[in-house]
Amino acid sequence: MEMRFFTIPNLLTLANLACGAAAVVAALQWGDLRTAFWLVAAAAVLDFFDGFAARLLRQYSELGRQLDSLCDMVSFGLAPSAVLFTMYGTVGGGAPWGAAVFIITLFSALRLARFNIDAAQAEGFIGLPTPACALFVGAAGWLFASGTFVPTAVAIVTAAVVLAVLLIAPLRMFALKFRDFSWKHNALCYSFLALSATALAIFHIAAIPFIIAGYVAISLVVREK
Secondary structure, three states: OOOOOOOHHHHHHHHHHHHHHHHHHHHHOOOOHHHHHHHHHHHHHHHHHHHHHHHHHOOOOHHHHHHHHHHHHHHHHHHHHHHHHHHHHHOOOOOOHHHHHHHHHHHHHHHHHHHHHOHHHOOEEEOOOHHHHHHHHHHHHHHHHOOOOOOOHHHHHHHHHHHHHHHHOOOEEEOOOOOOOOHHHHHHHHHHHHHHHHHHHHHHHHHHHHHHHHHHHHHHHHHHO
């Protein structure tokens, strides 16, 4: 069977990886957390559209599935840890405790590996999705760089540990996957996207951490029904 490397979904996935790798460089080498945020955000958009393109074009493949997780490991596993590590150093956090923020990278690997072999996650997620974690951290980094808030070194490490635990926690989270365009089958997704778009329009990047927190809270409520 011929293996096709350069399908449209795979090219989108590789673009995701390029953005993630650049975000790591922006954070660790340049100390530019604003650029790192935009690169993580671009990776998240590409991550959404590679799956959308695969469904639309019917270009599913095991190669694409594995490639997606490998790329996500950099964009949404390593990049957020790089952002937190830069924040930790900037606020004067002492060594070696700053390395603790890379727990997000380690637990992201566990999260993605479990996703690849867990048939129960075909329609939803178990644990916080890695893109949501990365966007939360990336937005926090942007706000930090803009001077909106300055967390303590302890708060940064604590946030990393909490997010890492959420990544592998046995909590079912809803997925922004559309089976069709009907309201009946996608009411939750449409409602969440509308509320998120409204919050972004009003509060801009500052809304992102609250949107992610809301996503977790809504998932827990829906799970309990």
